[in-house]
Amino acid sequence: MDFGILGPFTDGRPGDAAPLSGRQRLVLAVLLVNAGHPVPASRLVDLLWSDPPGTAKAQLHNAVSAVRTACGADLVTTRPAGYVLDLDGHRLDLLEFRSLVTEARDATARGDDDRAVTALTGALELWRGPALVDVPGDWAAAMGRTLGEEKAEAAQARLEAMLALGRFDAVARDVVAAIAEDPYRERLHEVHLLALAAVGRKADALAAYRETFRRFVDDLGIEPGQALREVERRVLRDEVPVVGAAVRKPRQLPPRAAQLTGRDALVAAIADSLRRTTDASPPVAVLVGPGGVGKTALAVAVGHAVSARFPDGQVFVDLRGAHPDPADPHAVTGNVLRALGVDGATLPEDRDERTAAYRSHLADRAVLLVLDDAASEEQVRPLLPGTGRCATAVTSRRQLGALLGAARHQVPLLDRDDALALLTRIAGEDRAVAEPDAAREVVRLCGNLPLAVCIAAARLAINPHWTFGEFRERLAGERARLDELVVGDLDVRAGIALGYRALDPGARRLLRRLGLVAAPDWPRWVAEELVGEPLRGLLDRLTEAHLVDTTGKDAVGQVRYRLHDLVADFARERVAEEDDAGECDEAVTRVVSGWLALAATADELVPHGTTYSAGLPVPRPPRAAPGIAGDLAVEWFEAERHGVGVAVDEALRSGRPDLAARLALHMSGFLTLRAHDHQREDLFRRVVAEVRGRGLEALLLRLLPAFYEACSQVELLTELPAIAAEHLELARASGDRGAEVMALWQAGRAARVLGRFAEALPWLDQAVRLSREPGVDPSLLASALAGLGNAHVDAGRPELALPFLEEAVARARESGRSREVTLKLYNLAVALADLGRWAEADGVLAEMLGITEEIGDDTGTAFVRAASAQVALGRGDLVAAAGHVDAAVRAGELLGNEYLLAGAVRLRGDLHAARGCWREAVPPLVESLELWRRIDTPVEVARTLARLHVAHDALGETATASRHRDECRRVLAELTLDEDSLRLPPHLAARRP
Numbered sequence: 001m002d003f004g005i006l007g008p009f010t011d012g013r014p015g016d017a018a019p020l021s022g023r024q025r026l027v028l029a030v031l032l033v034n035a036g037h038p039v040p041a042s043r044l045v046d047l048l049w050s051d052p053p054g055t056a057k058a059q060l061h062n063a064v065s066a067v068r069t070a071c072g073a074d075l076v077t078t079r080p081a082g083y084v085l086d087l088d089g090h091r092l093d094l095l096e097f098r099s100l101v102t103e104a105r106d107a108t109a110r111g112d113d114d115r116a117v118t119a120l121t122g123a124l125e126l127w128r129g130p131a132l133v134d135v136p137g138d139w140a141a142a143m144g145r146t147l148g149e150e151k152a153e154a155a156q157a158r159l160e161a162m163l164a165l166g167r168f169d170a171v172a173r174d175v176v177a178a179i180a181e182d183p184y185r186e187r188l189h190e191v192h193l194l195a196l197a198a199v200g201r202k203a204d205a206l207a208a209y210r211e212t213f214r215r216f217v218d219d220l221g222i223e224p225g226q227a228l229r230e231v232e233r234r235v236l237r238d239e240v241p242v243v244g245a246a247v248r249k250p251r252q253l254p255p256r257a258a259q260l261t262g263r264d265a266l267v268a269a270i271a272d273s274l275r276r277t278t279d280a281s282p283p284v285a286v287l288v289g290p291g292g293v294g295k296t297a298l299a300v301a302v303g304h305a306v307s308a309r310f311p312d313g314q315v316f317v318d319l320r321g322a323h324p325d326p327a328d329p330h331a332v333t334g335n336v337l338r339a340l341g342v343d344g345a346t347l348p349e350d351r352d353e354r355t356a357a358y359r360s361h362l363a364d365r366a367v368l369l370v371l372d373d374a375a376s377e378e379q380v381r382p383l384l385p386g387t388g389r390c391a392t393a394v395t396s397r398r399q400l401g402a403l404l405g406a407a408r409h410q411v412p413l414l415d416r417d418d419a420l421a422l423l424t425r426i427a428g429e430d431r432a433v434a435e436p437d438a439a440r441e442v443v444r445l446c447g448n449l450p451l452a453v454c455i456a457a458a459r460l461a462i463n464p465h466w467t468f469g470e471f472r473e474r475l476a477g478e479r480a481r482l483d484e485l486v487v488g489d490l491d492v493r494a495g496i497a498l499g500y501r502a503l504d505p506g507a508r509r510l511l512r513r514l515g516l517v518a519a520p521d522w523p524r525w526v527a528e529e530l531v532g533e534p535l536r537g538l539l540d541r542l543t544e545a546h547l548v549d550t551t552g553k554d555a556v557g558q559v560r561y562r563l564h565d566l567v568a569d570f571a572r573e574r575v576a577e578e579d580d581a582g583e584c585d586e587a588v589t590r591v592v593s594g595w596l597a598l599a600a601t602a603d604e605l606v607p608h609g610t611t612y613s614a615g616l617p618v619p620r621p622p623r624a625a626p627g628i629a630g631d632l633a634v635e636w637f638e639a640e641r642h643g644v645g646v647a648v649d650e651a652l653r654s655g656r657p658d659l660a661a662r663l664a665l666h667m668s669g670f671l672t673l674r675a676h677d678h679q680r681e682d683l684f685r686r687v688v689a690e691v692r693g694r695g696l697e698a699l700l701l702r703l704l705p706a707f708y709e710a711c712s713q714v715e716l717l718t719e720l721p722a723i724a725a726e727h728l729e730l731a732r733a734s735g736d737r738g739a740e741v742m743a744l745w746q747a748g749r750a751a752r753v754l755g756r757f758a759e760a761l762p763w764l765d766q767a768v769r770l771s772r773e774p775g776v777d778p779s780l781l782a783s784a785l786a787g788l789g790n791a792h793v794d795a796g797r798p799e800l801a802l803p804f805l806e807e808a809v810a811r812a813r814e815s816g817r818s819r820e821v822t823l824k825l826y827n828l829a830v831a832l833a834d835l836g837r838w839a840e841a842d843g844v845l846a847e848m849l850g851i852t853e854e855i856g857d858d859t860g861t862a863f864v865r866a867a868s869a870q871v872a873l874g875r876g877d878l879v880a881a882a883g884h885v886d887a888a889v890r891a892g893e894l895l896g897n898e899y900l901l902a903g904a905v906r907l908r909g910d911l912h913a914a915r916g917c918w919r920e921a922v923p924p925l926v927e928s929l930e931l932w933r934r935i936d937t938p939v940e941v942a943r944t945l946a947r948l949h950v951a952h953d954a955l956g957e958t959a960t961a962s963r964h965r966d967e968c969r970r971v972l973a974e975l976t977l978d979e980d981s982l983r984l985p986p987h988l989a990a991r992r993p
Contacts (some may be wrong), residue, residue: 001071002091003032006147009135011071012091019068023048025061029135029283031076031085031297032092033143037261038081038424040417047139055293079429080436081421094147095127100126101154104161105307109251109724113161120158127151146268149275152182157308159191163198171195183215186224187309187366187389190231197235199353205235230363248341249639252316256304257297259426259454262418266298266409273407274391282385286403287395289411290546290564291322291495292451294374295395298411302393303370310391312365315339317383321375321488321496321749327451329382333358336383338367343992351382359386366390375502377402384685393740397499397546413448413564418762422450427455438468445475447565448484448745453493458487479631482569496570499545506531510538511547512579514563515571516588519643520652521551523558525624526643529590534624550922555635558626584615588650592659594622595640595647605633607855608669609818611779612706616662634856637670641679648683657690661699669705672713673819675895699741701730708746712753715898715935720750737817741771741780745787753789755975764788782811782820786827793827794939797982798834805831809844817851829867834983838875845871862891869907869917873914873985881911902931906944913947913986918954925951939981942971945980 004010009025020028030039030047045056053059063085066525068076076085076571095253100123107115131147132140155178164680172195190751191631196205203560209232216224223229224692234538274287284301300316307314315336319327330351333833337354338344340361351562372378380403384392394400399408402532414422420443424432434438439569446452460471500508513530527539539561542548548568563571600618605628628636637644644667651660664687671680684707704727711719724747731739748763768786770776789804805828810825827850828836832841845864852860869884892901906928912921925948932940945968952961972979 002073002093003028003087004093005029005032005135006093006097006126006131008133009211013070017070020066021063022068022382024063024070026137026140027060028067028071028085029132029143029264030151031067031083033088033094035085035087035092035095038421040086042417043082045708046499047137070297079424080433080439081417083184085662092133095396097123097126097154098150101150101308102285105152105304107160107820108249108311111249112501113164113710114162117158117165120154120161121152123665124158124567134233146485148295152178152185153306153308156185156187156191157311161309163191163194165455166197166198168195172199179596183219184314186228187222190228193228193231193235200482202238206232209235213311224688227387228364230387248313249311250313250315250339252339253303253307254300254316255821257294257299257301257491259422259457260294260297261422261425261450262414263298263301265293265302266411266951267305268391270298270302270407272867273409274306275304275309281809282386282387283391284389284403284406285393286382286400286406286408287393287411288397288399288408288546288905290549290567292492293413294450295410295411299370299372299393299395303368306368306391310368312367312368313340314368316370316372319374319379320374321373321379322502324501326375327378329379330354332383337361340365340367355382358382362390363387363499368393369738371395374398376400391920398544414450416443416448416452419443419446419450419453421446422453423460426454426663427460427468428464431460431643435468438472438571441472442468442475445472445565449492449564450564451490451495452485452566455485455487455490456491458490459484462487467580474940482566482573485566493570493573496547499547499572500570503541503545503547505651505912506536506543507538507545509537509579510576511542511567511571512575513571513584513587514542514548515573515575516584516650517591519646521560521562522638522643523560523625525594525622527589528563528624529594529622530587531893532587532590538727554639556626556632556639557630558639560639571668581596585654588654588661589656590622591652592651592656592663593619593643594625596663596666597621598625598628598636598640599644599663601664602633602636603669605630606670606673607818608673609815610669610672610706611777611819612668612702613662613665616665617703633675634670637667638674641671641676642650645679645683648687652686652690655972657694658696658699660687661691661696661703665702665706666862667757668710669819671707672855673855674966675897677710677895677897681707681714681716682737684710687927697730697734701727701734701736705732705739705742705746708750712749713897715937715982717750717753718936720748724750737773737775738777738780739771739786741776744770745780745784748791749787752791752794753937755794755942755971755977757791757981757993758976759789761788764791778811779815779820782808782824785811786824789831790827792983793831793834793970794983795977796983798831801831802828802835817854819855819857819860820851822848822857823853826860826867827861828872832866833871833874835963836874836986838871841867858891859895859900860896862888862895865891866900866904866907869904869911870985872972873907873910873987876914878911881907881914885911898931898935899937902928902940906947908990910988911952913954914952914985918951921951922948922955938971938975939977942968942975942977943982943984946970946979946984947988950984950988954991 002012002014004895005258026048027044041057045052046062049056076083099530099787100119104116104119107119130144132144137775141824159171159175160743161209169192172404173808175188175192175195179192180538182188191206192208192958196208213224270285273771274283276283279454283702289295317332327572333354334347337358338372339348342361348357366389369392371380371392371394372392378399380394420440423439423443433624442456443453446456460466466853482493500511510527510531524539539548543550549562551562554560597619598621603613630876644663648660649665651663659691664683684703691703704723708720708723711723724743728747729741744763744767748760748767751760751763764787768788771781771784785804785808789801789808792801809828812821825844829841829844832844845868848859848866853865865884865888869881869888872881872884883902888904889908894903909921909925925944929941929944932944945964947962949964952964
């Protein structure tokens, strides 16, 4: 089948075949342009819709299916990295065009201009009009412009080759049409003047220049560039050289890397900046990025893309900037001059004279210079040409910010899909398809660094007996990872070492010390604490060398930094080899103490209402750390949450569980407030395990209740009694009355949530009595009162609970608007709802909502929605109830809070039941039952079984109803509870048989 995109879209089918839709043509066009390479489905969705509908993926699948139906089932295949169009057995005019252009370029490099003209003539004859002219969308328009630029460059290269052959009349004729199509391409006007002058039409050449001058001024508001003005001057003085005389045209670009992936947009952007040669100052494009990111391959690809624009030669120079002995620009200019045909014996020895000669020889030519791996601006400046017809691409690990006016292009890591496509292309598609998860993990362990991905792929390719999973395991160890990323002369460790050795001793020491920090990113003060002194530009030098990356500013205005994973591995190797272990331990302790000091400051400003960290000793804050404003304390914790978590690990590894415990305690309130519940539980589990038996009983007394709360929040309810018992034993042994009250309250609460109300009440009664004794922290009384009241509510006796809960709210309000107040308000609202006092419950919930939204307590807000649904159901407002139920379910799913979700889903069943929709009530009740069973809360299981009993009975499903009733009674009997503890809403309680 013959496909054509260089003009109106054609697919080679008979004229009476049903045409493809615009969307289908766009999909096929994108796949054709990327033939042989995977195009991610997400990329196609973005091209098809500016605001993708929910059915976007399904519609894309339908479009691809339509293309397969129309053009052949084997044309497009689905791969892990996306859709791939295989042109095997098919023709595409774009590929033929590019093949002929490449053939012409090679012929020109051999000096075979005649063959170049033939190939370029054939290439241009493939065009039938503007590319992709009838394909809809912004992508088609942009790609059409890009392909049009390729056509224009091919037309220009054809004219240049014809000039070299002395076909002046033909050039003077054909260039007119080229100028009409691309009137502002100055090189075409230069060719026009040269051809006219070469055939003796000096007056016509000067008239053509004046017409061009007027057009540029009138249309663009600018005068023609220096190169065209220089041609006009030569025509005036009869100095036009003999066109077609032998001229040495170096073609030094290495082959384009076959594995270049995911760089099309960047290649186009850099190429565009190099084509802008209309000004007197020749364009310079600087490609910057870390070692191994693919700067050289990118620069070579750009060079090949624009080579037709520079027919007088393409020069490639390795400046060895990352090596101990960078190239001397004086020697480089000599090499380039010899490549341009200058006799080496005539080269000036004086540096300034040689630079002047270098620029003079480039002045009459359109030459592209690719200066690879530049060390500094001082090395590059003597190598920059002085006319607008030349251009320079520079690659460097440094920013080269003093090259003023250069177009600077940051070369990023590959994104995950492109890195996976690169791995797949080299290692083999079948193997990647067989192990997609392992392939993605190999890419992740390579840090999406192109060099690392290429090495990993190459090692897999030359070891076909390895599975991706086996190689993933080889990469998994930190030291092993760099050992494995070596093949032939490609070595990730060696590449990083080049940049490391180029640093001064202070910067090398800082890079090594940064390997001690396992946080994903960190603020500037961390680097200062690691070296124990002001940085004096050390960190800036590491970022300039692309060994440290900046990730932007966080919510409190701190610039954050990170090490690429492989650089971090290298830094850890070097610090273990070169630094004193004791000094490293001191550096880590300084960083941990800094995070502790800042966490303590922020902890005091966050309105969480807990007291676990009250009165703990606080070290001095880091000298270079900014202050924490009260309104940014929560944002500071969010920015540093993972860093502080890692600091806890560092403290534990370095034998400082006391620091780890204090950090955890200062983190607890924030983690609770922002519902980072699983992180909190994991944090306290690890810290408690390390603190036990270390003579740190005072800290353990603080940790155990915080650990209890963390386990409670992630529904590890069966662990609560043991934690409370350990806490109570330790509190009584220490004689700490406040800790004893807390432990009694938690023991009672553990029994209550497990449905053992008879066990709970004595614990809670004792907690209330002790909390009223002199010297006990008054805030504990509110919790003890609330616990006792909740036990009565759960037992189905809200009237007994009310006095305790009202006093608990009053006591809690004395401490201000905090999360502790909202917990007491919630308990009171639930009791009022159970008593049918709907208006009072609504008022309490409104107060609670105001506080939760003010302090940013997402979990508290979600529980307000659930309680509000219960109240709305009770007073018969089913519309309001539905809105609250939906909000509570969404919050439970978003927060990952199964307790909240189980209750909210059960409320959805209650809502259907209130509407009399018994069949619709059953599925959410069943879902809720499964959640309660998983959480292991027997009393909630019984309450849900009672609802299912009522629902199935209402449906006339007697056997199922009886089964649920009998199981409910068994659970109540095991817990020694009566049916009052089922707390059914009125519309369900009234229907119980």
